[in-house]
Amino acid sequence: MVIAPELELVDQIKSATQATAVDEYITYVKSRSERERMAEKKITGVFTGAYAINPFDGREIPIWISEYVLAGYGTGAIMAVPCGDERDHKFAKHFNISITNIIGSYYNGEEANPTKEAVLENSGFLNGIVMKGASDIVITALEERGIGTRKVNYKMRDAAFSRQRYWGEPFPITWKEGIAKEWKGELPLVLPDVEKYGPGPDGEGPLANIPEWVAQELETNTMPGYAGSSWYFLRYMDPHNNETFCDRKISDYWNQVDIYIGGTEHAVGHLLYSRMWTKVLYDLNLIGFDEPYKRLVNQGMITGKSYFVSFIREIKDSVEYEEEKLLTTTRYFSYSDKITIDEVYQKYPEIKACFQGIDQSKIEIGGQRIRYGHLFVDTQDRFTEGSMRGYVAVNLDLFVQFDDFEWEPNLTENGDRYLQGRQIVEKMSKSKFNVENPDDIIESYGADTFRMYEMFLGPVEMSKPWDTKGIEGVHRFLKKFWRLFADETKGLIVTNEEPTPEELKVLHNTIKKIESDTERFSFNTGVSGFMIATNELTDLKCHKRKILEPLLILLAPYAPHIAEELYAQLRQVSPNGGDLEGASILNATYPTFEEKYVIETSKEYPVSINGKLRTTMNLSLDAEQPDVEKKILENEIVQKWLEGKQPKKIIYVKNKMINVVV
Secondary structure, eight states: OEEOTTOTHHHHHOOTTTHHHHHHHHHHHHTSOHHHHHHOOSOOOEEEEEEEEOTTTOOEEEEEEOTTSOTTSTTSEEOOOTTTOHHHHHHHHHTTOOOOOOSGGGOOSSSOOOOSOOBOOSOGGGTTSBGGGHHHHHHHHHHHTTSOOOOOOOOOOOTTSSBSSSSSOBOOEEEETTEEEEOOSOSSOOOOOOSOOOOOGGGOOGGGGOHHHHHTTBOOOBOOHHHHHTTHHHHTTSTTOSSSSSOHHHHHHHOSBSOEEOOHHHIIIIIHHHHHHHHHHHHTTSSSOSOSBSOEEOOOOEEEEEEEOEEEEEETTEEEEEETOOSOOGGGGOOOTTOOHHHHHHHOHHHHHHTTTSOGGGEEEOSSOEEETTEEEOSSSOBOBOSSSSOOOOOGGGOOOOSSSOOOSOOOTTSTTBOOOEEEEEEOOGGGTOOOOHHHHHHHHOHHHHHHHHHHTSOTTSOEEOOGGGHHHHHHHHHHHHHTTEETTTEEOOBOOOOOHHHHHHHHHHHHHHHHHHHTTOHHHHHHHHHHHHHHHHHTTOOBHHHHHHHHHHHTTTSHHHHHHHHHHHGGGOTTSSOOTTOOGGGSOOOOOOGGGTSOOEEEEEEEETTEEEEEEEEETTOOHHHHHHHHHHOHHHHHHHTTOOOSEEEEETTTEEEEEO
16 A cells, blocks of 8 residues: 655654655655646655555555655545556556456556456455445445445645746745744735746745745745636625625625636636635625526637648668657757747757758747748647648658657658658647637738637537638628628718618518527527628618618627727718717617517418419518409409400418419
8 A cells, every 4th residue: 555655654654674765755755746746757655664454354565655645635545456557556566566466357467457347356355246336345344344434535626726926816824834824914915016027946936036025934826816816706896895805785786697608628727716715605694695607608619720740760671650750859949939040050950950951031930849831840749730821831851850769851741751641620729839820810801800700610619620711701791791881982871761671670680680699699690690681781782871870789799890990980971960979889779679670561472373373472461352353453464364364263362372263
């Protein structure tokens, strides 16, 4: 078994012969943070010289200590099962500890198998039991013998809470002889003003550089942004109260936040703590609700494309495939953004060989990577397509690995050592070097096109791959929308004429749809609604202010720049006869849907002569038989087919059809 090195129990059980080794190891562990210990790949540990007694069979179990077991997680002790746990297996192999095979053929002796389906062997009274059901049997047996208690442990994800940086809320604690004590000074504890900040001594945070801070023995780490932002929605309700964070009467009036919007990853940090603070304040009877938000919307991620390449590497006379190996490692690119390509060549002559024979003017350096054309050469084993368009593909001579293998230089797309590249869609992230710079899109199409195209990609809750193939369509829509207001040669063409029923119908159908789609966060269908309305108004040749102004206000949240510009121009044809100084579309009254404009009052009826369709006629929905017969006989096409004869009968089926029998 393995226990956490910092447990007091270690000093009590270490043997005399192992005491020095144990003490030295504990000193090493104390120099490392919990995060470093959790991320450590190297296997470390030491035998305490003590043994535990297995309560079921009396066997002695050697007790080790290792940094991979944490005192704050569970009981701070684990009973190792090397054949079923990879970390335990590596530990046992590293220290040559015997491994008991309890899962039979599921264990091959070389690597752990985490299966829960194996029938247990070498397990005493548990032999023949499927592993997944054994834990409950063991706990019950321990309780029956009075030597154990069933208990559930919870652990809050806290890995990213403390940060070694200047910004963020300071922890209001001081350290006295290594023990955290409550800060007795004035609250809130405010960060000191500094002219510049940087890492503190011995890897500490920037606050460790400030003498007055260190003199008070204050904690030099700070809390992350979501520590404060998790509760300050309550402070917004009562920001000037010097007695309490928020008066109970005020929080009872405003109540919860109506809607919380955030990505799924963001929710793990901010939303988790926000719910925790709220539940604590509720339990203390300081607020009247135990959930901070009425509704949660998780927007999907915009994903990016990453490109991987495979090479054939040659070792002696054999040919083998090595996947995803590219130039370079961090060692080759530990430079600042200000370094020149000549300085890179001087420092790393092997890199210069990779760039021979290519246009040096197309090489860009920055952020620990070299970029040429479409492709990035970076510190990870990947390359990505650049966001700039129109570049030619990079010369594959770039991708030569110098570290672990001897790679032949001058790899070419047509050579026998280059294999087909592949593309995957994954999270868009700077760490993956697959980020598309919005500035490039905005420069070509404008911010409104970029904004609406993102909405148009699909439902807000879904993750969507970034693809600019459809962006031209959104851009054409906005130009078409603009042409309802202005002509390239005539300028503004908006009039104050009264709208027709058809135009009012288009407007109010759009108001209803956009209002519904926006409230449902269905922005992609909202963009479609704008496109349909624009096409219909273009067909109607509508340039009337009473139609276009409400439509423009609807568009403002979707395309604010175009909406603001056109709204300013639209005031020139305002009924009050002039521009309203300082008027902004942000202050405009949101249009109201009126059902009377969309109620159908007429219908296009098919008109048949002796059962054969000859024409159509638009008639009022409340038309009666005499009115229909009169209009039928007055219709020129019907008269043509009657050839001067009188119809025997005119069959009128309301809301369906008309048939003239001759």
